[in-house]
Amino acid sequence: MNFREKLEGAQERNRSLLCIGLDPQRELLPVGDVVQFHRAIIEATQDLVSAYKPNLAFYEALGLEGLRALEETLKAIPSHIPVIGDAKRGDVGPSARAYARALFEVWGFDAATVNPYFGYDALRPFLEYRQKGVFLLARTTNLGGRDFQALYVSTASGNYQLYEVVALKAREWNRYGNIGLVAGATFPQELKRLRALCPEMLFLAPGIGAQGGDLAQAVAGGIDSSGKGLILSTSREVLYATRGPDFATRSRRMAQGLRDQINALVAASQAAR
């Protein structure tokens, strides 16, 4: 079973396009222990999500102890729910192979986010894990992403913004069908544009909820013609819904609200086609 099949299995089982980012921030934790916190969140939300997405930055900031917490967190995720390693790695040659091995073999992620700046030969070691998903960063969630991603580039087939060129290259390089794109839900117009360029590609859209994306526009712009092909990811809004003792219940309620709202928006978009 490859990543996309596993993802679609979880999407159907939980009727959900929602992904929760498991991003431990010490100063926001409602309990002292990262693993205990994640176990409670996973237990409270595992029937509501299509994927979990730990961002490695937050674990690395906690040192080796943080990486041990990642190891324990991964063990707590039911095996039928895919896990996206949000590592945004990228390097050349043997280093790219080492990162791919780290993410897919050492950590065992089902998919990973990868930075496109190095080009195809550096991407290949990731893609060669054909059962794994590889999400190339196209449009990131931050405003400053425009510094490079929005630049106009001249190509043989006309002028495109850099984030569009990433999408066109992703389509060209997708011989194993395991490439996806990261397209911030915070920029729904760009998400829509990417969908027009890549009608069948899987998109990972972070930034719903706390990062301020307009959910309705992100759903309408991001889904494919069958109402799928999209992972909508949130982190802080669900994880840190409250610091009170009822944090798991509150996270569940928040996740359920988002999941149902997304499903209603998908249904409305499909009906309007």
Place this chain on the structure above:
Amino acid sequence: MNFREKLEGAQERNRSLLCIGLDPQRELLPVGDVVQFHRAIIEATQDLVSAYKPNLAFYEALGLEGLRALEETLKAIPSHIPVIGDAKRGDVGPSARAYARALFEVWGFDAATVNPYFGYDALRPFLEYRQKGVFLLARTTNLGGRDFQALYVSTASGNYQLYEVVALKAREWNRYGNIGLVAGATFPQELKRLRALCPEMLFLAPGIGAQGGDLAQAVAGGIDSSGKGLILSTSREVLYATRGPDFATRSRRMAQGLRDQINALVAASQAAR
């Protein structure tokens, strides 16, 4: 003392622009243990280098054990020699802050390599460590780097290739004077072009030696007007000079040869000005 001062101290003390990449590859190790190997290499070369540069990919591929080996490797480096964390990280907002904390506080690197794709707001958390060096990837060592880096971009001040735009932005964003560029020694023409755009910036040029860079062109193109501003980095050629029992002696000889060759090339370039 900031990174550049520490680097220049080591450059003068060891009369060297050479940096050695400490990149453990299990299948190439002449001894079974990564830490033991690195201790021997560091002992044999510490009077010949201006910096060491561990690439985190190789440690991560070895799992938590690999990261413990990184910890021990860092302890073996004399405190007057700067260490560049070759991590090529990049992310947005709180994640970028987490990566900066991981690299500069948890690992304690003196400098780090960072991917520019996310733009300025994502770079700022790294730059705010004013005593640390932040090397933005401009032109990477691999051929495929051209897929994006060589694209022509239209800007308000004319058409530039993307790697040149990174350099122009780096100059603009360098308010604390701690930005440097990564410019592969494998592409000496691009290195020269970057030097023309950024006459005073510090460059990290990986890819001399085993990666096939033409050393003479890289030195001539990369040094600044005072014959400095350049770190020339090699990994496999020095590290894995042999798998025999005399590996440390052979690594030392190789490092010494490269250092002396670089110094002769710098002197020749300066004389020719």
